[in-house]
Amino acid sequence: QVQLVESGGGLVQAGGSLRLSCAASGRIFSINAMGWYRQAPGKQRELVARITSGGSTNYADSVKGRFTISRDSAKNTLYLRMSSLKPEDTAVYSCAAFGRSDYWGQGTQVTVSS
Numbered sequence: 560q561v562q563l564v565e566s567g568g569g570l571v572q573a574g575g576s577l578r579l580s581c582a583a584s585g586r587i588f589s590i591n592a593m594g595w596y597r598q599a600p601g602k603q604r605e606l607v608a609r610i611t612s613g614g615s616t617n618y619a620d621s622v623k624g625r626f627t628i629s630r631d632s633a634k635n636t637l638y639l640r641m642s643s644l645k646p647e648d649t650a651v652y653s654c655a656a657f658g659r660s661d662y663w664g665q666g667t668q669v670t671v672s673s
Contacts, residue, residue: 568667
């Protein structure tokens, strides 16, 4: 089992920045990749950014150049630095870990006001 706990969400004005954190614990050695996903009201969950154990990253087109995914292996923590935030970035952001099984955090709300 892998446990994921997100933090760092909140309310920010358009153009502002936030950093989300995801602390992982448990069978971390089984993780091959981790990612951030988001779900806005009335919409399907979508990939925001993903990073593999080898460090390769990919981003949704809508966040390229504005968001950066990173990890601190020593702290078993995944980050998402979000800049130039837009109202359309408003969503619940969830951390996920992928290995033999998929694991999800509880999510953290990000609200961007115009």
